[in-house]
Amino acid sequence: MPTRAIKAIFFTRFHHEKGSRVLHQVPEGSITPSSSPSALRTPLFDVDAIINTYIIPNQQFCDRLLAFCTNHYRVIGYPVCIREGRYSRNEFIFNFALVVEEGVSDWIAYGEVARKLGRLLRGLEEQGEFLSREEEEGRVWEDDGATGGGGLGDGEGSFGLGGGSKVFALCEMVLEDLNNYAECMIPIDDSNTINLKLFPTRAPPPPIYAHQVPVLTISLSSLHTPISSDLTLNRILPHINGISSVAHIAQLADTDLSLTRKAIQHLVYYGCLVLLDIFSFGAVYAPTAEIGGFVVDESVKEECARYVRVPRMRIGSIKPKLGSVESERSRGGTDERSSISSSSRSQLHSEHTTPSDRAPAPDFSTTSVSWSVRDADSDDEESNAISHMTLITLYTSLRQGLTLKNWVLENVELLGGIDVRRLITFGIIKGFLYRVHKYAIATSTSLPPAPPASLQSVSTSAAVNHNDVSDQATIRGGHLARIPSLVAPTANAFPHPAGERRAEEMVRLNSLVSEEREQGLPLVRFLDGMHCFDEICTELGMSERVVEGKIRGVGEVQVFSR
Amino acid sequence: MALPLPPASNLHAILLVTQSRSLGPRLVFHYPPISPSAAALAANKAPVWFAKEATTSSGGSESSSSDWDSSTENEGGDDDAEVGSRTSGGRGSSWRTGASHRDKDKYRPGAGGVWGRSIDEEDGDLEVENGSKASGNGKQKGGIHDWDTVLGFKVDALEKILCPGKAFNKRRFEMGVESVVFVGAPMFVREDGLWKKRKKRRKRSAEDALLANLKIGEAKKGDGSPEEDRSGSTSTEPFVYPEGFEPGYGHGLISGAPSGAVSEAGSDARSNSTADNNPDMTMFNVVFVLNPPALEYQLRVKDMYDNISRKYAKALKYEQARFQYVWKESKRIIDIKQRAKENGEALTATWQKILAISPLAKSIAILFEAISNDKIAHVHFDATFNTSFQIPQADSTPYLPNALEPQMPGLWLTTSNVVIEDESDAPMTQHAALLLLEDPETLIKDLEGDNKNNTAALAFYIRNIIPTKSLLKISNKHNIVAQDMEYIASHLVYWRRARLIAPLHPRDTYIVSPNADLSNLQAAIPAYASRFSTLPTLPKMLSMLSGTPKPYRSFIPTAEHREAYMDILAWLMRGGWVTQLRTFAWVRVSPEIKAQVAADMEREERVKKADDLRREAASDNGSMTESLLSDKRSSLLSASTIRPATPLRRTRRDRDGEEEGTETNAALSPLVAATGWRGSPARASSSDAGSTSSARTTIALSSGAQQRPISPAPPSHSRDPQQQQRPQRPSPLHLKTTSPSRPQPFSPTSPSLTATAAAGPPQSPPPSPQSFAPSLILNPQKANSTEARWLEKIGQTFAHDADLREHWPMLLRHLDGRHAIEDISPREGLKRKRVAALFNGVREGGWLVVVRHW
Structure with a gap:
């Protein structure tokens, strides 16, 4: 979510005699010219040109999300029309609209907020005349007489400034909170609270196949409460270790395969997982075009060196046994998830702006503690042990038609202190290697x-x-x-x-x-x-x-x- | 924008709205006649790239098949290579989902689902939508009589909301209702009541009577003008069409005698326009109704607006300016509709009538049918004006899809089309070969249908295009002007008839493309077999190309088979089954070299020190400060003079080369950048960035600056979104913009340190190789002074090989991991064999890190 993407919020009402009018706007002067000293010089766009058609549209278009682009801004509104006998002409029409820049890629998220606001306000109005009462108290429309010459919407100098108007306060709070925290909670009265949150739109998850291997990119076990009440999810989580395939996980966790796939799809949707192939020494891997990025980028190389290093106690007996996935599984366990990709982790956190999602606790799961501590200890000496040249040489020597087994045999002397599986996995995750499938x-x-x-x-x-x-x-x-x-x-x-x-x-x-x-x-x-x-x-x-x-x-x- | 999205216009309807003084806002025409309701469209949010997403999420038990499994159905024969048809399956399925939503609507009373009603048999010809609709509950005998709603909205409300104010003249009109978006380019009449600025030298109003001649002239002139308009107005235009090669082939150079209908229309119009200077119609707006998935919203809308809405509206405006085309047609359509409505005729029957009578309506229908299926629309406005519209599609990608980010299967996987930023090379167009995506004869027949005049010439060109020869060679051989060749090439590429590839060669290596569309395989096998019946089958070929990469030559059994095998290769290439494996390399500097260079530098430093001391001693009253100054100056001097001769020469040559490069670049880049053969349109920005930065480097070089090249500031706009979007994918294209001469981590050899070390006690022991680590030189072109010395030192080790030594600087230009070694030969004009020998020479010396990918 871009920060401070909402440029303005304004509230428009249709009056049976006076027509459509912008009653409240935040910030001042953003929609209609304002005489207030803090107001914006010029409005963001010419509201008069669109107000009658697109802000207060034909009733055909009411109670729908209506977005309109003008002057490089996108006005997202949800015009509401309440038909009830107590209003003049039996109608009460309003629109609570947001303004974002036209190029905001994920404006749908703001659209959802506008829709929710519209519906909430409709409910509030129907329940307790939240909007109309304010008008009946007589301040909103009457000011028109005083500033009449100024035409549409010139009235806020006298009525709009905070104080009395709840609706204005609402506009202000929604704008500030959504821009600063991407969410807001505004108590309206004893029984009503407005809760809004900007949810980034996520790509639909891909189908999950039984032969794919999920790897967690964040440490879900560090969360204090179970992440979900989904029983399947809770059962399979301990088995996601970056080695077992989905089918194998289902088997280990004794869960239904299709449910397992669905649960993993959920994790993928929220970006907690990446999917790999089944690692084996009979498999063939080759570099993709992005290998150039790896060669150039120092930080990735360092991350890689850290990730693929065999922990200290194994140094000396490093030569990996061919096909010994078992031995790796024994230690792969939970520590797999800990250091996969700091970048994807940070990305995830930047996307989740909920407070509860922030500050991941350190990984306290039993097995990983020992490893991570040891890793930290040996960090300095050993990260130098694997030179960048070695990594580059290793990666670039992978090619089509060469099984991993033969590759290991070719490069045995370079592989000292390197975990082959992690070396490959790292390349796959970063996208500079690909598995050549048969x-x-x-x-x-x-x-x-x-x-x-x-x-x-x-x-x-x-x-x-x-x-x-x-x-x-x-x-x-x-x-x-x-x-x-x-x-x-x-x-x-x-x-x-x-x-x-x-x-x-x-x-x-x-x-x-x-x-x-x-x-x-x-x-x-x-x-x-x-x-x-x-x-x-x-x-x-x-x-x-x-x-x-x-x-x-x-x-x-x-x-x-x- | 990284992975090119599969083409999907998400187009669901086209509406024509006019604003006139007599009738007010009026929805003149919409197509298809039975439009889906907006509610149904809004509900259909199925993303394009997981066509079977619905099944996985609901059933979950269907375990395998590609994401695009539906595309097998409509495949057949040769056209599996055609970009459009590959994806129509995916699209088709999204249609289907849409239909099912609509079906649901049908049974939900009053859900805005007027459109759920049945269509009678009459719509069979029209093929408005897929058949699922027609099997409805046909009660009314005459079919649909609903004249009052379109897309589930009341017509009067819709026509009002689709008529924006004058402020939107020539601007983008974009309105979203739920997730359905209406995109249009409203065109307003000018203040003076004309639709076009009057050309001074033509006084058309006075000369009604001079019929034929004038009209021909006008037609001709007119034909040129929209082209001028387009090419002049925006940079997004593909390229300036050369005479006779305009879109659709038929356009331009119209035969002398205009048909009767036109002259009639023309004279009519003229009298009209002369009669009243106060035209009735003040605005028209062709509105395209889309429902793009949320994440692709901006891209899809922009594509539609830039390529279709705006261009179509401009074409209509041009026609309107010529003879009130839009308004006359509109009146005709309104008239027919009005009469049909009064007579209680069925909607679909009326639409058939309209389509038969009105070329405008027909053009909208054609546009809809083609664009909604991601094809190219050839639109005939009238006898003298027709043109083509399309949303350009990516023809290649350097990115490999993964499990989480699938992309268009079958898309050609290569880096050869990637524009290297900060790079001033002339585009490879001349050195590239053209791979026709259809058989030449089919293509020629197509052209004949379109255009009578240039067919012979075009056919000649097309018949001579072979994928094993570069355009340059072809044009030399057949005496075709190189520019013509390039025009044809870019034209064919833009209109999806061909692709620019590196010339196919038996010495090159090809592998099965990891992006090959296996769901097409079953259809491709017989197609292949019917063509190469006596040769190894397609699975056999794929199997052969799957092993350890070998030059293609090694699969060709005898010299007689060579041609046939090259044909096979071209066929495989066309279908995206294979891709060329290209070689990339960086220079690896060994510790020994580093030690030698460090020792050399130390020695020089010592010598210089001694010189200084001597000079100091010699000068009687040399003041301390002066000597210090001179010391500094001399060291500066030495830093530049000591620089090896070779790099100096190299830079000069470079400069020439680069200037040449930018010149040609300037000549070609608008053409190439816009034709989109370098990938998706979104990459145009990066190519822009590339050319600007290249200009910068040229300037820096030509100003003779010998200092460490400051790498041009990375064009952040092209890079940042990418990185934000997918930080886990280091992409060579973008990472490369990061400063290539970053400070090396091994500080002992960095110039500052050596300087201070030399300033210290001069008798430090000579550096030994053990104290250095091997490293790569990422960009020899921008090597800093130490790196340059290393490179020179390496060059000196080729003492035994004069040839290699001579070409070392040339080779260096390509040893940056971004230029394929395979490209050296055409670029430098050397023989392939020679390049291979040179390259192997360096490689055997252990100076290279080599990697092969596409």
């Missing part, structure tokens, strides 16, 4: 009959692997529903001579699919080139090697990576 696509002209025995055995193991059978069933259902649509158009789309053979083949493929459905091993459906190996392995609960073996068994399949 895909498989069935191209065969002759699909051999799938070996049923092995398939079945695997299918049972798959079912065992997943705790939640029902969940799996739903997943499968969703996929199978799509299969025919994927297969059918392709079958139709072969105009060339081989078409008939192809079509026949498709029939066979279809039959294979249905066969597999019965057997509970829908491997073929993953062979359309849209599912990466991570996903296949997670869905089937098999290791990559097993999957690769199966795929070879299916027939002519091309494996490619991107």
Whole structure:
């Protein structure tokens, strides 16, 4: 939220005889010229040109959020029309409008405030004539006579200045509080309080897949109260460690997979999480175009050196064991979240302006204490141990087609004191590395009959692997529903001579699919080139090697990576 | 703005509103006839990029498929390469959500859902919306008779609110109702009752009688003028269209005899405009109704206004000025509507009639259909004037999407289109090749349909364009003027017919693009197979390109296959399946070099000291202060004179090069920056920044300043929003603007320290390599004096290789991690092989940190 984005707030009323009139404005002179000494020289825009059409619009447009751009300002109002017998002409029309600059990117947030204000004031007016009583007391409209020559809205010199008018005070408080604190709480009377807050608009969260690995970017465990009453969320939180995939987390926490995915989606929405891929030494990583940013930026390099360093006690026995994810898991635990990205953390805090969100307590979760203390101790000596050149050399030597295992073998001498998993993870999080995913696509002209025995055995193991059978069933259902649509158009789309053979083949493929459905091993459906190996392995609960073996068994399949 | 957003106009209706003395504000025409209600649009906030967001949040069990899975459906054949069609799927799905909302409305009584009602069969031809609507509860026999509401608003209220005051003349009119926004560019009549400033040398009112000749002349002149208008008025204009290459190909150089209809219309108009100097219509406003997602609001609205609303309104105004086009058409439409309403005719039938009769209505319909599907609209206003409109789309991105920020799959992933800021190189246009996104013959046929005159010439150009040869080479070979070539190129690129790429070459390396759109794969396989039936299949090709990166050459079995394989490569490139892997490098300075340089400097310092002492001794009455001064001066002098000869020469050459560069830049940059081939329009600002800063560097250099180059202040406006937005993504494009010659952390060698060290006891031990750490020189062009000495020292190690030694300064220019090594050969005019040899020479010496990415 930009600071002090609200340039003005004004209250407009439609009078059955005197027309539309700006009754209150903050700051003075921002909307209509004012004689007050502190007033702005010139109004922000020419209100007279728009007041009748856009501030007090046709009733068709009342009770809707109405924004209008004029003179590089955006006037956001929520015109309200109350139809009741007690008003003259049975109508009471007003608009409580905010002015922001036209270029404010997230003006929708202000729109929501305007809408809420409009509705609240409508309620207040309907309940206790909050707005009309003030007018009946006779100050607002009568002043018009005195300053009549001045025309529209010249009256505030005599009535507007604070003191009496509650509505004016309201304008003032809303403007100041929203600009300074992005929220406000204004007691109106015994039973009513106006609570407003500017909520930044957030991007809708992406879909979460079972094979993604969530990493917390803030320490949720440091919050004193549970962050949510969502039981799933509370259960899965301890298992989010930057290593386990969503499916694995669901398994560990004994939660439903789809609920788990939803819970993680929530965390993503609020920016507490980033999503990674499943780390393995068989995976391939390569630099993206942003590697240049890493090379140039000293601070990132330092952050990296701090992050990837193996804690002191392990120095000496540093050579990472290949494939020893287990050993890392033992220490990865909770400290994963502690130092991932200070930048994203600060970003998060800058966005959350609620007081309760500020001041994160230090991480007191049991496991991480020891580590963080140790980290702090060894900070000075060891951050020098990993030179920037080493990091650059390591990162730039990653490339397509080179598995991490082989890369480690190539660079063993440079990797002293470096946690390979963290090294990779850091690059992924910062965006200068990417995982090269493997895909498989069935191209065969002759699909051999799938070996049923092995398939079945695997299918049972798959079912065992997943705790939640029902969940799996739903997943499968969703996929199978799509299969025919994927297969059918392709079958139709072969105009060339081989078409008939192809079509026949498709029939066979279809039959294979249905066969597999019965057997509970829908491997073929993953062979359309849209599912990466991570996903296949997670869905089937098999290791990559097993999957690769199966795929070879299916027939002519091309494996490619991107 | 970092990731280019997928194109999505979010356009849902177009309204034409006029203000006239006789009729007041009047909603003349709206399209589509059955407009969605504003309430339904407001409810439809589904974001564009997660087309299946709804399913994940509700069902949650559907576990996989890309975010764009819907785009497979409407794919077929070759056009998977076409930018527009790739995304129409995503759009289509958002339509669908919209429709479902509308459907909901239908069953909610009185929810402003007048539009939920059925449409009778008549609308089949019109294809107003998708079919879901038509299957309604058709009770009224004649279809919809609702003449009084549009978008769920009463027409009279709407027409009033869409007629802004005169202050909005030629300004942006933007009004939001809930999350629906109305964007328009209102056009007002001038005070003198004309729509256009009268040209002095033409006195048209008097010369009604001189018909034919004058009219032709006018038509011609007129045709030019909106172009002038546009190109002159704003900088956002793509480029000045060369004669004969205007949008839509058909525009301009109209055949001699205007058709009867036009002359009729023309004379009519003339008599009209001469008759009353007090025109009836005072304002017209074409309003575009959008419902952009909140986070994309500003961008989408701006795109629509800049590219469509304003240009379309200008075109209409031009027509209005010529022969009262808008008002006459409006009266006609109002008339038809009035009669239909009185006769109780159905809305859709009436709309069909209007579209058949009124070219204005037709043009609005065409505009809507094309723009709402993110296509290019070819609009024919009348027989003599037609033009095209589009919202330009990004054709490449350097950013890779991640799980949290997906972007358009299939978008070409490359840094070759990224404008390097603080950089004065001439744009690579001449050295780039043009990759046609359609088959040349299809393209030519398209052109023939549009334009009769230049087809032959254009076809000649297009047939000769091949993606393996740079434009320069093609124009040399076929004797085409280079400028013509560039015009054609920028034209084709702007109108989404082609892309500028680095010429495809078998020696270059290509990988499967991490941004390839796999959901297209199933459709692409047969398309590929029908084209390259005897060659490896598409999956096979992808598989081959997935391994350890190798030059493409190594996949070509024999020399005879070369051409076919290059065709395959072009095809893959077109579809965004592959991207070139480019090489970037920085110079790595080893501790040994640093130690040597430090020792050298110390020695020099000592020598100088000795000199000074000698001089002091020699001068009898040399005062202390004077010697100190001279000392200082000499040290200053030495700092600059000692500077190696090579950098000096280099700078001079640079200067020449850069001046040349800026010159061409000045000539080309408006063209290139605006055509948008360097990426998204939002990047235009950064390219601006780039050119200004480059100008600055040129000035600094040409003023002969030898001091440490002060890096130009980073153009903060282009960089800050980026960083605020996504601090976790260090982007090379933006990080690069940070001062490249930042103070090095290893202070022992920084000049100030060495100076003080030298000022101290002269007999300090010679520095040993152990006391230095290797480091990178981030930008050799802007090396400080110490860095320059290191570089020179490294250059000296190539003693055995005279060639390398000679080209070292040239190579240095490209060793900053931003210039691809692959670009050296065309830029410097060296043979590819030679460059490779030079580069490998340096690399083998261990002087480089090399990284490869796109």
